[in-house]
Amino acid sequence: MQRIRLENVCKRIDGEIILDNLTLDVPAGQFFALLGPSGCGKTTLLRLIAGLETIDSGKLFLGDEDITHQPIYKRRINTVFQQYALFPHLTVFENVAYSLRIKGMRDDVVKSTVTDVLKMVRLSGFESKHPRNLSGGQQQRVALARAIVNKPDVLLLDEPLAALDLKLKEEMLLELINLQDKLKTTFIYVTHDQFEALTVSDQMAIMNSNGAIEQFGTPKQIYEFPVSRFVANFVGNTNILEGTLHTRDGKFMVEVEGVGLFSVYCPVEKHWMIPGRRLYLSIRPEKIFISKKEKEGFSNVLYGKVVNIIYYGRTTQYHVKLRNGIILIVFEQNEEHIPLETIDYDDNVFLYFQKENVVLLEH
């Protein structure tokens, strides 16, 4: 269990800038997720930490130790690769025992350690099998066991569940969380799947397409209070409206052309929150209440026409066209067998939402 710190790290590959002056501090003993779109440089970042790539400039610390120039095989950091990279000529046992054998551990110590770890990932009994005879999920577990058997300070996971089907993925996510809880190792989990990142992490960072960290925080902070349009869009679904900021009686209001004036609430005032400035509003679809009837107690209301209904079982998604042609997405929980009111195509509806649930974003 160690913290990982990157200071002003730059990396070019074939002349192309992948990471530019990146600084990141991953706290010790946490499940940390690095979320970013494909090709944003998050895998490169992971490879830098692992030691598979060299850092052009900047520094990398493991705890307080500068490991910028430490060769890969000396780092107390192990990786679970996306393609598993199991050794095809070795059995499950020998795959897991690999790092122990290199250390020159005694046979009986190796045997008991490997047996323990295989038990931990629920692969007891598979010792003498070869990787090619295992299913994807089992291979995944072997890769995991192989990476944790040596008790690394930091475990890196590069999209480890990308090749698994949804059901298995959810199962493995829970197992990973439990495992991290037990081991207390610092986990760095790289993914482009926001669902995985939100599920597993204690803390997470969002990386944008330019290889820069946009936001750092708990999953809840990032989901509820995104700091940029990119984060709001990338993590979860959201509705983005463009408007102009106004103040009335010291309170902030946003005017969206052709739709109306909304009262908004900002817990923290930012430097760009100046009346007259253009900005974005982000409203999560599940935070909008849809109804055909007039309701009391909401700070904001919109009018629109239902253009699309997608039934998901647990929720229903409505696409509502506003007067200015913008389409808003609304999620409604299907709480009752028979809903209190049926909303159908082309129905005129009210959309209600509270000002606390609107997030203001810089233009």
Next chain:
Amino acid sequence: MNFISRILADELPFLFACPALLWEVVFLFLPLLVLIVYSFLDYSVQSHAFVITFEYYKQVFNSLYIQVIINSFILAITTAFICLLIAYPVALYLALKVKKQFRTFLLFLLILPSWTSLIIQIYAWFFLLEKNGVVTHILCNLGIISQSTHLLNNYFSIIIGMVSCFLPFMIFPIYSVLEKIDPLLLESSADLGANRFETFKRIVMPLSKPGVYVGLLLVFIPSFGEFAIPSLLGGSKMVFWGNLIVDKFLKSKDWRSGSALACIGILLPLLIIVSSIFIVKLVKKLSSPNNQQRTNKARDVWS
């Protein structure tokens, strides 16, 4: 019609293979059969009939022939292992270090010598190594050898010729297995704490074993029966199995003895290979009798 066309479609691969099969049968298997029949038959003057005899095989068991077999065996083994020593680093370099776009070109350079006939290649070495040849001249001027040293007509020149001719047969199979090794395996080995040497020992070497075995076979078998290189570069001082067969057929015109020797020349390397596989298996099994993991590993080497 439909029926016929369906049969045609089903058997198309076979039909395409027919010319090649025919070629093999007429020019390889039939002569081989003639050879085998010849080696067992004798014409009896008394009964005016052919009788089956092992007489021609029995003559192998004289000390001269056994010495020749040992010569050939040592030559083949030496050639194979020198080829392995040279080929492995070359293949390793090609597969892991050279960029993909240059590989084809370098591989092309490797097979380029094989485009000339074997005899020409041997003569090239002949002119390089002879008394007034380039190699002798350079080594003399450098003071490495004296004027009176003979580079030609000895075991050294035979080995040089053998290795240079058979080297591609070792490089290609090893290269082809090394090239298939996923670079990610090497990365993950390093990630798990192995330095380059450990990674080579534990990952690269075991994974390249099949290529090494194929290479050894491809070099060992033809080396055993090789006759042109030893007789041209070795000055016929040492006799090898191949020379013996050629002599029987062409010089003594003793076709029956020649056939018997040829059959033995086919069987013996096969026997050596099969028994060596068996011995390796046995040794591995005996060295770790109680370890389930180990015996599995030994089995996998050959599966």
